[in-house]
Amino acid sequence: MNYKEMVFEIRSYDVDQNKRLKISSLFNYMQDIAGCHAEELNIGYGALIEKNLFWVLSRVLIKLNRAPKWNETLRIVTFPKGINKLFAVRDFIYYIGEERIGVSTSYWLLLNSQNLRPQKIESLNTQLLFDDNEHGLDVSLDKLKFDGNLSSPLERNVYYNDIDVNNHVNNARYVEFIEDYFSAELMSGKTIATIQVNYLSEAKINDVLTIQSGGYSEDERTRFINISNKDGSAKNIEAFIEFKN
Amino acid sequence: MNYKEMVFEIRSYDVDQNKRLKISSLFNYMQDIAGCHAEELNIGYGALIEKNLFWVLSRVLIKLNRAPKWNETLRIVTFPKGINKLFAVRDFIYYIGEERIGVSTSYWLLLNSQNLRPQKIESLNTQLLFDDNEHGLDVSLDKLKFDGNLSSPLERNVYYNDIDVNNHVNNARYVEFIEDYFSAELMSGKTIATIQVNYLSEAKINDVLTIQSGGYSEDERTRFINISNKDGSAKNIEAFIEFKN
Numbered sequence A, B: 001m002n003y004k005e006m007v008f009e010i011r012s013y014d015v016d017q018n019k020r021l022k023i024s025s026l027f028n029y030m031q032d033i034a035g036c037h038a039e040e041l042n043i044g045y046g047a048l049i050e051k052n053l054f055w056v057l058s059r060v061l062i063k064l065n066r067a068p069k070w071n072e073t074l075r076i077v078t079f080p081k082g083i084n085k086l087f088a089v090r091d092f093i094y095y096i097g098e099e100r101i102g103v104s105t106s107y108w109l110l111l112n113s114q115n116l117r118p119q120k121i122e123s124l125n126t127q128l129l130f131d132d133n134e135h136g137l138d139v140s141l142d143k144l145k146f147d148g149n150l151s152s153p154l155e156r157n158v159y160y161n162d163i164d165v166n167n168h169v170n171n172a173r174y175v176e177f178i179e180d181y182f183s184a185e186l187m188s189g190k191t192i193a194t195i196q197v198n199y200l201s202e203a204k205i206n207d208v209l210t211i212q213s214g215g216y217s218e219d220e221r222t223r224f225i226n227i228s229n230k231d232g233s234a235k236n237i238e239a240f241i242e243f244k245n
Helices: A023-040 A045-049 A171-181 A181-186 B024-040 B045-049 B171-181 B185-186
Strands: A005-007 A053-064 A073-084 A087-096 A099-112 A154-157 A191-199 A208-213 A223-230 A235-244 B002-008 B053-064 B073-082 B087-096 B099-114 B155-156 B191-199 B209-215 B222-229 B235-244
Touching: A005 A023, A023 A045, A023 A053, A023 A073, A023 A087, A023 A099, A023 A171, A045 A053, A053 A087, A053 B045, A053 B053, A154 A171, A171 A181, A171 A208, A171 A223, A171 A235, A171 B185, A171 B209, A235 B002, B002 B024, B024 B045, B024 B053, B024 B073, B024 B099, B045 B053, B053 B087, B171 B191, B171 B209, B171 B222, B171 B235
Parallel strands: none
Antiparallel strands: A005 A073, A053 A099, A053 A191, A073 A087, A087 A099, A154 A208, A191 A235, A208 A223, A223 A235, B002 B073, B053 B099, B053 B191, B073 B087, B087 B099, B155 B209, B191 B235, B209 B222, B222 B235
């Protein structure tokens, strides 16, 4: 099987005041190793840009048994596990030492950079070796549904530090927006045990975004979040998170 | 001489849309290596917390000949170079390969965690080996002066991701605020060639900060920045930056 492994030292700037890894930093690591693996498979940023193609993360679900801590070494194993319609599916397993502390699965779209339309993964003509029996997390990632009431919107401006090499708000930055929205819960020591983010459309520099949430359950341990463009032009992401103490 | 060297791979999430290292990320690296070196010298976070002491960065000046780029490997060499009144002075030299791309010097205070008062560095009773002739940057860091007009204030909320293990807004995060304030300049490809930040007082979760700037020169290549608490309770930082194309 075709897989990649990388280790990340959990540095001071990737942890919060409780010395626990920020989930937004985990999103950075996750995307970094995926990018490095794609590079090795000759379907990375550099190889695709010549063909007017690039990868975008479309949906991702992460489950963590516990938060990694400052100065721990996080080992991530990742592997592509097949194609689901227009999505390339890639899973991740997170280890501290020999302890398997979490898992995730993700859906990626291959976009044409000229018209931003999804391309068939098969068009890459790359021999990817899949093992259909190998899973980080054996679930399919669906659209998120929420029928309850949403909180009044909090505004957030898009600045320089939110924009990445693809010239739009970085995936992990939306997760920062979510974490910041839940500052009170996270500062009081709650952690995010589960997070799913579905990326729907991109945001650009100087956009103003609005963040709203609603509880799936009365104890508010499970929440729905949506981030939209304030001018009404786009819904950027929908997310689900589950807190634990 | 007593020095430490570390290498940092410039990862996708530490660069901007122009694939250049964000200066705020460089501040993260700089503080991380300083922390690791202090740890080795038995005056790090863990050793000091037992004595109710901790380090705070008080002033820092970085000069860069060029911005490091995505996928380059940045090598940082750091060394303490003596004591200046209540400040411990530490310098840094930045290399890409054998190219010396930048230098910096920094002043650190040793604070008592009970009353937040500065302690004499000599109270650490640590045998630090200094070489007075060795410099990253041979200048003293003074208070910043600005007599011109300041722009109208831009507001910025303090959220979860801004707070570090010392339970206040992280030093590098102020640099993010500055970069974000200058989004237009940085997105258009200008880079920060020189930056000095003087940290004056701390900010906490849920504070609202205001950011103002003024030009030292007509071409606005050199700017003064100040960040204060909106409620008027504190001036948090003063900074100087010089842009180049």
